[in-house]
Amino acid sequence: QCEMEVESFVSKTLDLLQEEREAEIEETRLWQENISLKDLQSKGVCLLKLQIGSQSTGLYGRSLIVLEPRRHMGVSILPSNNFGPGDIVGVYDLDGCKPSSQVCTGVVTRASQSAITVACEDPPDRLNLDTELYNLLKLANDVTYKRMKKALTTLNGYSSGPASDLISVLFGYSEPSELSFLNTGLDSSQREAVSFALSQREVAVIHGPPGTGKTTTVVEIILQAVKQGLKVLCCAGSNVAVDNLVERLAKAKARVLRLGHPARLLESIQKHSLDAVLAHSDNASIIADIRRDMDKAFMGMKKQRDKGEKIHLKREVSELRKELRTREAAAITEVLKRADVVLATNTGANDTGPLKSLPADHFDWVVIDECAQALESSCWIPLLRARKCILAGDYKQLPPTIKSQTAASKGLSVSLMERLVQNRGDSVVRMLTVQYRMNRDIMTWASDHMYQGKLTAHGSVEKHLLRDLPGVASVEETCTPLLLIDTAGCGLNETEATDEQSKGNPGEVDIVELHIKALTEAGVKSKDIAVIAPYNLQVDLLRQRLSTRHPDLEIKSVDGFQGREKEAVVLTLVRSNRKGEVGFLAEDRRINVAVTRARRHLAVVCDTKTVTTHAFLKTLVDHMTQHGDVRTAFEYLQVGNMGSMKYQSVFHVWDPSSQTSGWFCFGWNTTGAEPNMHVCSCGSGPSTHSRPGPSTATEDEQRRTLVQYQEIKDQVERFLQDQDQAELRFPSTLNSHDRLLVHQVAEELGLNHESQGEGKDRFIVVSRPPAEPHQAREDPQPLQPAAGLEEERNSPDPPGGLFSQSAVDLKRHQTQMAKQAKAKGYFNFSLLGKTKKTKAGACEIVAAAMPDDDFDSLIAAVVKAERVCSFVKCKTSVVHLGQLCSFCNRQYCLGHHIPEVHGCGDLAKANARMRISKEGVLYAGSGLKDKSVDPNRKAYLHRKLDSRLKDMEKQRKTKPKEKETN
């Protein structure tokens, strides 16, 4: 035990000292009694027969006597001796060196070869300057002994004080340490930064990448300074950042004082404000008294009629005012001086405010947080007040906003931090390298491309996902840290605007909305999600769309989100144009900030074709493609209600050879097991489609698509004419786009089409379907497209068409659908229907979508006997010919077995996506069987179903209006 050791050390040492002291006294006594003075002189402890050279008054009124050899002897050098400064000496008359002959005692202040100077405590009146001679004898040092004894006694009873740590280390009670950290949880890069900051003489820069605990480190540095008794002025560019520091320093029990108008401070901070502290100071009541007196005098002045009295009161008021001012100034100074840490914004630290009442050198250190986001000039407001500064921030995030392009380009936007890093590099900088925010997959990109690959993710966040949050189901969206939704080729163009700052992209807004829907339906709280856009116009569009439904959802510009974080971040990059212009996005630091706000999930919606023209953005797209899930926006573009196939036309093709208007729209359905492309010949041009806009595909691309489509179709038709050929194999070398076309053509012609083989060797086999077992196929009434295109239908049924629904059913169904399509103003496509050759070779697809009102019956149908198709109202027998859906495990007729048709679209989609994200390849072809539905997914589907029902209800309510306008 430390105390025991100290105690026993002290008592033992005191005894020993006593013994030593006694021995010394004894020796002196013996010498004085037994040894001749001459012998003592030869031992060096005595000087004989000295004369007083001079006597003067020295420090603290003591007499300084200079003792020298006798001058008349012609010797000016003292015998060799041991006298030195600090020795206690006695001056004796020539009777000897007995106590009786002692003239005075003193301390040697100077010893040279020719003289000894002694400062005497008791002014010796009887010294004779000229004639008398004296002996000088070294005495035992009683003073030293007494002081040591006192120190030991104090050491013994030491409980708290500056030497506590020292005592404990020197008595082996604790290990000596270089620096004792107040926050023991600091990681090694943070410790290094703290030590570095403490050891630097003038400047230390703490570079804190996103989520690396910059504030934690700065707080520790400040507390260490306070522990050393230093006064710190701590500033940041924004009130929020300053308040954050106030809060954390106050929690650590530092005496903080926050300058600034109380109205601008957070409520929790207000008690640390200068006004609040003043109100509780000793001076407060005096000041209040003076104020009261002043008020009284004022009142008196108003009432007083007498002129003389009035003048008298006026004088009184002015005197009181003067008194008040001095009192207040004194109170402010006192409060400021008492604080260990004074905090203000950079500009709040100005000389005309409260700080003017402090001496210029009051502060030892200035700490500036968020230094990379402030103009250097603003940093100089606090910097002029201290001899040392600590600058913290991240110069890889956005620099201060500067309105003047010229000023910015000429260097005004270069922050002090950036300048120092550039000029001095590592000699003044320490970087924090462990980050506590992002899932590793999100972090790696920023680390690699912004922070020299130096960041590591702390174990607590490394793998965290949205699904780990309470109440969040495991669905695909919540299990992936990175999701890229690519709008390339989907025609979701940015709005045309001349102003570079105001770009918008309504198509990306749609997709963001759908993704937010998916996240919230999976149980992610909207307050945990941020939607970030680089452009204010896009922010406005997003707010208009989303804020009513999700009031807690934060939608902000990148710049507005700096310094913040969210569990999930949805980023829309907006730019989508043919020229590949990215403008504003070209600021790497803006993208860095946007991406690094995300803790568990980052979704980026962008046109990869446009944004990858920029090298830095390309690194992000590449990273997400490699380490994350990738979807094409096509997947989102169907307005799919459960079970219905409402394809959105997204791909408009101009075909000059068409007899109709020449426009074709390709509705893509990349969902589920069967990525299909549907082509309709509504011919009405893009204006009747809900997503009009010029195609992003170049005319070349469009023409190529048509040519290929025609080629494949010709090939399949040749196969059909050749009855000997059982199946038609397409080579595995087809790209995914061509595969889509093959599936499409086969589907249109009512043929079986199936992908076979694995991986790269996958190929499509097209074959004739088995002969229709029952129910003659009748030519159903052609559906009139929404645009009302009248066209003669003369083509025969496709051989072995997949329709086995009764003609009556179908007719009823289709007529209904057509009506709906017309009413709703968009097109409903089904997977197949009557094919009809047009010159362009495109075919029309008739609708087989489920009407909204039938939703209830869908649920009823689920429990219906297994003998008929499980699709609502479909009575087709599936006893002989049916298909089992691998997702819902129910039998469907061939007209309804496609997952999207009967409501398994999401599962099929998820399944396909899973494969795409696992294998990184978009296969055309049927999916793998996945019968398992995990309980979380079930709950999720339920929630989704609920919200769909609500949506549909709403739609039904709002529909009539739309009908009128249509």
Ligand SMILES: Nc1ncnc2c1ncn2[C@@H]1O[C@H](COP(=O)(O)OP(=O)(O)OP(=O)(O)O)[C@@H](O)[C@H]1O
């Ligand atoms: N040594 C540490 N151990 C565990 N968690 C830490 C450590 N340092 C920081 N953190 C956590 O990291 C998060 C961010 O820390 P802090 O608030 O200090 O950083 P900041 O300055 O606000 O953010 P940034 O680093 O992005 O500037 C906090 O949740 C904090 O608890």
Ligand SMILES: [Zn+2]
């Ligand atoms: Zn199904």
Ligand SMILES: [Zn+2]
């Ligand atoms: Zn059916």
